[in-house]
Amino acid sequence: MTNSTGNRWSLDRRTFLKGTTAAAAAAAVPGAIAGRGALAQDRASTLAIAAPATPQSLDSEYDVSLGTFETVAACYDSLVEFEKIVDPGDPDALREDIKDYPNNPGRVNMKGKLAESWEVDPDSQWVRFKLREGVKSNWGNELTAEDVVWTWHRKLELGAIGGFFANTISLKRKEQIKAEGSHVVSFNLDHPNPLLLKLQPNLYNPIYDSTQCKAAGGTDDPWAKEFLKNETAGFGPYRIEQLTRGAQAVYKARDDYYGGKPAMDTVILREVPTSANRAQLLQGGAVDIAQYLQPLELVQLANAPGVSVDTIPATFMLWIELNAKIPPFDSIDVRRAMNFAFPQEQVISTVFQNLASPLTGCMPDIYPGFNAAYWEYGTQDLDHARELLKGAGYGDGFETTLGYNAADATQETTAILFQSALREIGVNLQLKKIPAATFYNNVSERKQPMIFYYDSPWCPDPGYSMNLYFHSKSFINYSNYVNLRVDELIDGAAQTGDMDARLAAMDEVQQIVMREAPWVFGVFTNYSMARRSDVRGWTYYTSNNIRFQDFSREA
Amino acid sequence: MTDITAGHSERSRWEAFLHALRFLLAVLRARPLFALGYVIVLLVIVLAIFAPLIAPYEPEVANPTDFLQGPSWRHLFGTDATGMDIFSRIVYAPRIDLTIAIAGTMISAVVGSFIGAVVGYYQEGGGFGSFGAGFVMRAADVLQAFPVFVFAIALVAIFGQSLESIIAAIAFVNAPIYLRLMRSQVLAIRNMRYVEASYVSGASDLMIMLRHIIPNSMAPILAQLSVNIGWSILLTAALSFVGAGVVAPTPEWGSMIAMGFQNIITGQWWPSVFPGIALAVTVFGFALVGASVEVLADPARRRALAGTLRERKKAA
Numbered sequence: 026m027t028n029s030t031g032n033r034w035s036l037d038r039r040t041f042l043k044g045t046t047a048a049a050a051a052a053a054v055p056g057a058i059a060g061r062g063a064l065a066q067d068r069a070s071t072l073a074i075a076a077p078a079t080p081q082s083l084d085s086e087y088d089v090s091l092g093t094f095e096t097v098a099a100c101y102d103s104l105v106e107f108e109k110i111v112d113p114g115d116p117d118a119l120r121e122d123i124k125d126y127p128n129n130p131g132r133v134n135m136k137g138k139l140a141e142s143w144e145v146d147p148d149s150q151w152v153r154f155k156l157r158e159g160v161k162s163n164w165g166n167e168l169t170a171e172d173v174v175w176t177w178h179r180k181l182e183l184g185a186i187g188g189f190f191a192n193t194i195s196l197k198r199k200e201q202i203k204a205e206g207s208h209v210v211s212f213n214l215d216h217p218n219p220l221l222l223k224l225q226p227n228l229y230n231p232i233y234d235s236t237q238c239k240a241a242g243g244t245d246d247p248w249a250k251e252f253l254k255n256e257t258a259g260f261g262p263y264r265i266e267q268l269t270r271g272a273q274a275v276y277k278a279r280d281d282y283y284g285g286k287p288a289m290d291t292v293i294l295r296e297v298p299t300s301a302n303r304a305q306l307l308q309g310g311a312v313d314i315a316q317y318l319q320p321l322e323l324v325q326l327a328n329a330p331g332v333s334v335d336t337i338p339a340t341f342m343l344w345i346e347l348n349a350k351i352p353p354f355d356s357i358d359v360r361r362a363m364n365f366a367f368p369q370e371q372v373i374s375t376v377f378q379n380l381a382s383p384l385t386g387c388m389p390d391i392y393p394g395f396n397a398a399y400w401e402y403g404t405q406d407l408d409h410a411r412e413l414l415k416g417a418g419y420g421d422g423f424e425t426t427l428g429y430n431a432a433d434a435t436q437e438t439t440a441i442l443f444q445s446a447l448r449e450i451g452v453n454l455q456l457k458k459i460p461a462a463t464f465y466n467n468v469s470e471r472k473q474p475m476i477f478y479y480d481s482p483w484c485p486d487p488g489y490s491m492n493l494y495f496h497s498k499s500f501i502n503y504s505n506y507v508n509l510r511v512d513e514l515i516d517g518a519a520q521t522g523d524m525d526a527r528l529a530a531m532d533e534v535q536q537i538v539m540r541e542a543p544w545v546f547g548v549f550t551n552y553s554m555a556r557r558s559d560v561r562g563w564t565y566y567t568s569n570n571i572r573f574q575d576f577s578r579e580a
Numbered sequence: 581m582t583d584i585t586a587g588h589s590e591r592s593r594w595e596a597f598l599h600a601l602r603f604l605l606a607v608l609r610a611r612p613l614f615a616l617g618y619v620i621v622l623l624v625i626v627l628a629i630f631a632p633l634i635a636p637y638e639p640e641v642a643n644p645t646d647f648l649q650g651p652s653w654r655h656l657f658g659t660d661a662t663g664m665d666i667f668s669r670i671v672y673a674p675r676i677d678l679t680i681a682i683a684g685t686m687i688s689a690v691v692g693s694f695i696g697a698v699v700g701y702y703q704e705g706g707g708f709g710s711f712g713a714g715f716v717m718r719a720a721d722v723l724q725a726f727p728v729f730v731f732a733i734a735l736v737a738i739f740g741q742s743l744e745s746i747i748a749a750i751a752f753v754n755a756p757i758y759l760r761l762m763r764s765q766v767l768a769i770r771n772m773r774y775v776e777a778s779y780v781s782g783a784s785d786l787m788i789m790l791r792h793i794i795p796n797s798m799a800p801i802l803a804q805l806s807v808n809i810g811w812s813i814l815l816t817a818a819l820s821f822v823g824a825g826v827v828a829p830t831p832e833w834g835s836m837i838a839m840g841f842q843n844i845i846t847g848q849w850w851p852s853v854f855p856g857i858a859l860a861v862t863v864f865g866f867a868l869v870g871a872s873v874e875v876l877a878d879p880a881r882r883r884a885l886a887g888t889l890r891e892r893k894k895a896a
Contacts, residue, residue, distance in 0.1 A: 300842070301841075301842055301844070301845035304845060305845060319842060319846075321648075321842075321843065321846040321848075322845065322846055324846075325845075325846045325847070368644065371644035371645075372644075374644070374647075375644045375647040375648075375661070375662070375663070376661070431823045434661075434842050437828055437839070438661045438662050438839075440828070441642050441662045441664075441828060441829045442642045442644055442662055444642070444829070445640075445641050445642035445643075445662075448641070455827065456827050456828050456829070457741075457827065458741070458823050458827060458828060460823065
């Protein structure tokens, strides 16, 4: 869905009205006017982004807030990254090449970032990286193997989000990460782990400038927790120049970046909490990119002059957790009935304006190993749902509650459509609007019988996805789903380098999960990029965020 | 044997009623805005009672095939993002809004007025009663020091999102208003001769308050009631707008505005504009009724108005 026009500066009544509306919206936004001034001064090399929030912390070890990952992606680099390809459906967009390459080392198509080369054990038990020489951090310190070692030691030591990633690639002890020279580092596992290479580009795994972190933290804070909360110390293309939480963050491109200075010299990430305001700012030309817009706004913007909307399949999944420990969702038949009653087609066409597709599986359909063959809930079938409920002893229906995020308008409308559908099979669904600030607490407490969840697994691997959501010991198995065969298959797949055997195991997991339905399978939502038409270079990443260094402005 | 006295009394009451009705009609003719207020309030009450007969569609049943339809003969006020008929929901909404507003206001009026009467009665007596009255007034000061809306949100957050919680929150934030109104009236009345006479004749404090003081202090309370109902409808809508009011998809004006406001930017103005108009008109109606009650319940203003009407009649 793309629209653009070359006649950007003609002024008619409609354009004038839109411009003044946007100006009014801009005036309501802190710092917006100043930002517009900056745009006027050096528009060609300045990128203004309207985002729902500015980063709270800059340390991804502890913070997963919106904006944090844009910062991490701009200010840090990883050892390797996936190669990029042109999106098959949108020639204006690039995307990571995450397909399975049986003949490549690690079966991935990657290129070096901080590492210029690497060797992988065919059994995936070790990997050795040769680092680039002469790479400087934003503090001027040169990259060495010690930085990589310190980064992973920090994860093991702090045991927060990074601890999860260390555990996921089977790193248990500090000595498993070795500096084999000033610019050579290796990861050595006790048993094979297929994610050893695939997880390196994950945004949770940036490499820190250990020299600066140690100096800033001193003896009181050896892992620089306080320092990294407000500062960046990485080898990425940008440095953060200003962070005013709740207002805006400003990033400056680094002249000494080893990959060459990015086209956009200055990036202004401005907090505009309401999506309608973000859309207005983009339409009026006050910003170049508006993030996370509502589907109707995207459809409208696609027809707006000077604006382009790219929308492509992504890893986003929206589903409803059915709490398997709370009756009646301890019954597989009841869970299946809920899926047969879900008005998926209507939700896609109305709520998501066809910028989504049916969630035909329990992992992203763009990941290797995905199998849609086990999806049987394609057509809403209320009669079958009634039969299943009757068979489960709920022929007269039941009453339950569905929690949804107050900040996500699509969840409320989806919930209302589902409520109307369930009423027809005797299920009285009460809707519970949960404030955004406490929504994820409600999800992680696992005390709601039904609650929406919107997520994407940030590693293109079926074992990773299955482990996250369906292993009984996973901390984000929010549906309390337990199946010992599923656990056994996931555990086995996590410790083998035999990709074919893993794919077969994960296929069986998908079959079981789709049959036992711990979720109401909702939708895959597209990633939609709403931008000014002269902003080029957008690349889609499986982490569903943007990287400033990709963008340039068409002359 | 025919009870002549009883028949005479009934006739007198009927004549008094007719006289009051004629007077009211004369007032409404002289002040058409008052009449408009009564018409609006009556209309809203009729909508609330006869909603199932008036509304063409079920108010809580989604119909995705009619998603965001503009106003038409099929859907007079259009449909919302789930395909629900806006007109039907607007017609049903007073059932919730009026229930919450009237219940919350009445509870606050009864509780606040009674406490206000007790406080006013004992305030000047000295001793423990006076101390207690002072304590109650300071507590009311504290309650009123909080921004009403924030306070209401906090109460709903504490007690949970339900109809009862919203009613309780509205009653709680309104009660100090009635407390103060009644207290000030009682302070003026408690030293009147008829109160003293009642005291001398041996009536208890409670009896004096219930039979002599409270009935003679009701005029400002009654005037406040109508204004407060309108204000409570507004507060209910505001709570729903920020997500602290009724749960979706209950037809309630504030909730409807909240659900629809995102669509204004994309050109679908009807899901929020029509409920907004309904809300504004209703609050306006209650405010007009409140203004009329204020005039009619105050003997001095009522006499002045009656005089004006007589002069106009003579002039005509």
